[in-house]
Amino acid sequence: MLRYVTTNAGKVREAEEYLGDEVSQLDFDYTEVQASDLAPIAAYGAREAHRHAGEPVLVDDAGLFVDGFDGFPGPYSAYVEDTLGVEAVRRLVTRELDDVRAEFRCVLAYCDGEAFDASPDPVDRDDRVAAAAAGAERDDEEREPLPVKLFEGVVRGRIVEARGDGGFGYDPIFEYDGATFAEMDAAEKNGVSHRGRALEKFGEWFAER
Template sequence: MLRYVTTNPGKVREAREYLGDAVSQLDFDYTEIQAADLAPIAARGAREAYRHAEEPVLVDDAGLFVRGFDGFPGPYSAYAEDTLGVEAVRRLVDAELDDRRAEFRCVLAYCDGEPFAATPDPVDRDDRVTAAATGAERDDQETEPLPVKLFEGVVRGEIVEARGDGGFGYDPIFEYDGATLAEMDAAEKNAISHRGRALEKFGEWFVERQ
C-alpha cells in the first residue's frame, strides 16, 4: 500500500488516476521547513511521514513561480495567498512586470526506507533535519539518512486578470493555452496539471520499483 500524505482527498483521487487503488490517504501533519525550493520541503516531509507510517509514502509540495519575481511566491504560495490574496499577487505582477510568464510546479517525494538505483530523476540523500522530526538527538536507528526519490511536474503559462469560477487558489489568474485553470473543467485541468505530470513520471517509475 502506498500512502499519499495529504488532508485533501482530491489529491488522492487524482493520484489514483495514475496509480490505481493501491493509493490510500494518510492524514499526517508533517513539519514544513522553510526553503527556497520545493524539493527539500517535500523530501523532509517524506522522511518524517515514512518514520511515522513505517510504510511507503508519497508527499508533494507545489507552488506558483513568477519568472519576473525570481520565482516568488514559489514555496511561499500558500502563505502569500492567505496573507496578500490572489488578486493582490496579480496586481503586483501588473504593476511591476512586463514579463507575465509564470509556472506551476509540483515536486513529489517518495520514501520507502530503501536505497534507489541511479536514474535521471534526482535522489535526495541529505538528512540534516532528522532530529527536528522528533525534537531530540538522532538515535542509533537514524544514523543513516533515508533516501528520497523526487519527481517534478511543471505547467507553464502567464498571469492574467481573473477569469472563471472553477478551481481554487491561483487558478483564476493563471492562463494556459488561452484559458485560465478556473475556466477548465476537472478533466481538462487534470490533463495538464503540474501534479498530474509529476504523478505520471512517478507512476512509470513505481511500476518498475514494484
C-alpha cells in the same frame, strides 16, 4: 498500499487517475521546513511521514513561480495566498511587471525506507535539514538517513485576471493555452497540470518498483 500524505482529497483523486486504487489518503500534519526550493521541503515531509506511518508514502510540495519576481512566491506560495490573497498577487504582478509569465512547479517525494537504483530522477539521501527543523529535543543525526526519490512537474503559463469557478489556490489567475486552470474541468486540468506531469513520471517509475 501507497499513502498520499495530504489533507486535500482533490489531490488524492488526481493521483488516482495515474495510480489507480494503489493509493490512499494519509492525513498527517508533517513539518513544513523553510527552504528556497521545493525539493528539500517535500523530502523532509516524506521522511517524517514514512517514520510516522511505516508505509510507502508520497508527499508533494508545489508553488507558483513568477518569472519577473525571480520565482517568488515559489515555496512560499501557500503562505502568500493565506496572508495576501490570490487577487493581491495578481494585482502586484500586473502592476509591477510587463512580463507576466509564470509557471507552476510540483515536486513529488517518495519514501519507502529502501534504497533506490540510479536513474535520471534525483534521489535525496541526506537528512541535512532534519535536526534544525525538528528542534533540539530530537537527535536526528543518530538516525540513518532515509533516501527519498524526487519527481518534478512544470507547466508554463501567465498571470491574468481571475476567470473560472473551479480549482483552488492560484488556479483562477493562471492561464495555460488560453484557459485558466479554474476554467478547466478536472480531467482537462489533470492532463496538463504540474502535479499531473509529476504523477505521470512517478507512476511509470512506481509500476516497476
